[in-house]
Amino acid sequence: MAFRYRCGECGFSTRWSTESEAEDLAIAHYADRHPGLLPGGSVEVNRKNPHSPGCLPVLGVAFFLFLIIASCQR
Numbered sequence: 001m002a003f004r005y006r007c008g009e010c011g012f013s014t015r016w017s018t019e020s021e022a023e024d025l026a027i028a029h030y031a032d033r034h035p036g037l038l039p040g041g042s043v044e045v046n047r048k049n050p051h052s053p054g055c056l057p058v059l060g061v062a063f064f065l066f067l068i069i070a071s072c073q074r
């Protein structure tokens with residue numbers, strides 16, 4: 001699943017990532033931009049495609065095509 005945290009103090013939002021990574025990004029944002037405040041805000045779940053693997057399959061196909069092209073070069 002993909003998660004995104006939105007700051008409760010400003011308009012900041014993390015990128016879509018795993019829940020733990022998004023939480024770490026939110027905590028780092030609060031430590032940098034809002035020192036002394038407890039992290040707050042809201043969590044969003046990617047409902048359009050909650051089981052999306054992200055861009056990893058696209059990168060895998062691109063790497064595979066690169067290997068094919070590189071092996072055909074003389």
